[in-house]
Amino acid sequence: MAGERAEILYGxxxxNNLRFSHENPSVIKCxxxxxxxxxxxxxxxxxxxxxxDW
Structure with a gap:
């Protein structure tokens, strides 16, 4: 299952043009x-x- 998930995420x-959280306009605005x-x-x-703590 992890391998399938990894394939999907890499795909x-x-x-996608937006791949990094530090480039996400919503994160920048926050x-x-x-x-x-x-x-x-x-x-x-x-x-x-x-x-x-969990």
Missing amino acids: LDKV YEEYLGKPLSNRSHKLLHTNQK
């Missing part, structure tokens, strides 16, 4: 309007998880 990467800069305290607190 999508080949045909940082500009709310999160500040990457690795800021706010972005770290909201976007990063700690597996121990």
Whole structure:
């Protein structure tokens, strides 16, 4: 099942213009309007998880 998923994801990467989150206009806007800069305290607190806490 993982192999099938990987094939699909690689196929999508080949045909999509937008492949990286840091190039996504919605992500860029979110940082500009709310999160500040990457690795800021706010972005770290909201976007990063700690597996121990799970």
